[in-house]
Amino acid sequence: MFNAWELQFGIDLGTSNTIIYQHGKGIVLQEPSVIAVRQDTGEIQAFGAEAQAMIGRAPGSLEIIYPLQEGVISNYNWSTAMLQHFMRKIHGRAPWFRRSKVFISIPCGITSVQKRAVEETVLHKGSNKAITIEEPLAAALGAGLPVDEPMGNMILNIGGGTSQVAILSLGGIVASRTTRRGGLSIDKDIIEYVKKEYNLEIGERTAEDIKIRLGTVIKPEPGIRMDVRGRDMVEGLPKTVTVTSEEIYKLLDGFIVTMVETIRSTLEDCPPELAGDVMEQGIILCGGGSLLKGLDIRLQEETQIPIHLADQPQECTALGAGKMLEYDVKTGKRSASSPAWTAPKSDAYSAQEESV
Ligand SMILES: Nc1ncnc2c1ncn2[C@@H]1O[C@H](COP(=O)(O)OP(=O)(O)O)[C@@H](O)[C@H]1O
Ligand SMILES: [Mg+2]
Incomplete structure (x- = not known):
């Protein structure tokens, strides 16, 4: 017997990569957040890794698109289609998201309209529940930080389009900063440098x-x-x-200056007790960009704060969203009261979807 009643997913919809965790299975999908679109018909020709392989090699009639730019859904239909394709890949032909609960991480500081768009993307196909969680919180949970304790924890998540610094305590985000410098901005700097130099x-x-x-x-x-x-x-x-x-x-000096500046200004923004905790406990690094060689050592040198690289830096956020599912299973009511959650105001909405 298996529990067919409800599937549970934790999703990290990132600017560069989409990672999906399924309760009871672990990470079930990891693909670049890319699609290839035919310019004449507007049809999507390829998704994920297959579309990524076309970057720089696509004929003029194919456009390569990152539906999420700077962590924000820049095109609702394409984001939906991409997520739908990824879910199909996991489920085979079964209606995706039917009778499922989905925790999906969203970037810190996006507008309520954009947040709604993310939830709708998931609910649209019949998920019972779509709960958006802020990415720093999911990442911190995934990195194993004790986010529920009355203690300041800092996390620096370096993604493709953005990097975020956040200080968390008692299950909520106390202070955070997002910068548009991430892995992609380094790639752009390299393109410019090679152009100028050679x-x-x-x-x-x-x-x-x-x-x-x-x-x-x-x-x-x-x-x-x-x-x-x-x-x-x-x-x-x-x-x-x-x-x-x-x-x-x-x-890469310029990149380091931005990261240090972002860490400093976030610390300035938070109560002194929590800043003290961070100085003592250190900062957890995660996101694909944190794999940059020597980043922990250099940031520690520059900030004089201990820096620790998370165990699975790139998968942290999806794993954290997954942990959120388990929390919910154990405690039942946490979702309604905890500041750590974005309240699932979409319940009525999903019931309506379900009856369609
Ligand atoms: N070994 C590595 N060294 C430096 N950067 C890396 C490495 N591996 C992946 N990256 C970069 O990490 C970024 C993607 O990180 P990720 O956390 O998946 O982004 P997002 O959350 O925005 O989807 C990309 O810019 C990629 O080039
Ligand atoms: Mg990310």
Whole structure:
């Protein structure tokens, strides 16, 4: 016998990646939040990893789109279609979300209209309940922080489109800051740098590759280099240049300055007791961008605050949304009263959807 009554999902709808956790199964899907759309018909040609593989290689008639930009649903229909496709992938042909409870993480500071759009995306297909949770809270839970205690915990989540710093205590967000610098802004800086330094035009995927292979924020050993292929901007022909880790190291200074500044201003915003807790307990790093080499060491050097990299930095948010499900199972009523939750004002709405 299996419990067919209600499926439970924790979803991290990120600007770069969508990660889905299913209660009882673990992480069941991890795909880039990308689609490829045919320009003539507006039809979606590919989703996720398949669409991502087309970046920089798509013919003129295909447009590559990130439906979530800077953590916000920039196109409601495309976001819905993408999420629907991912759920189908998990469920096979069964109606997705039917009789399910979904916790979905949303970025801190989005408008109520955008929040509503996220909930509707999920409820639209018949989920019983869609509860949005703020991403820092989900990430902190996923990283194993004791967010319910009367103690200040700080988390820095470096995603694709944005990075967020948040201080949490007693299950709620006390202070937070979001910056538009994240993994993607580093890729853009690399594209600009290679253009200026070598007169070479490179694509997004190449830039990300350089970041992952050469990127470091602590002084690299000499001799770490990589051949980079692109198009010569003067002659218009393919050309290969060699980029060193040292160059990327220097380039990343600006990113570090922004992160340190964001941490400082969030600390300034919160009560002194909580700031004291953070100085003592340290900061948890998570998000794909936190995999940047040496980030914990460098940030600790710059801020003089202990920095810890989360166990599964990129999966934290989905895991945390999943933990939220388990909390609900255990305590039953937590959702209505706790400040940690965005109240599920959508109950009536979902009942109505369910009867359709
Ligand atoms: N090893 C790595 N080093 C540096 N950046 C990385 C690494 N792996 C992934 N990233 C970056 O992490 C970002 C995605 O992080 P993620 O937390 O999944 O974003 P989001 O929450 O916005 O979907 C991308 O910009 C990606 O390039
Ligand atoms: Mg994220």
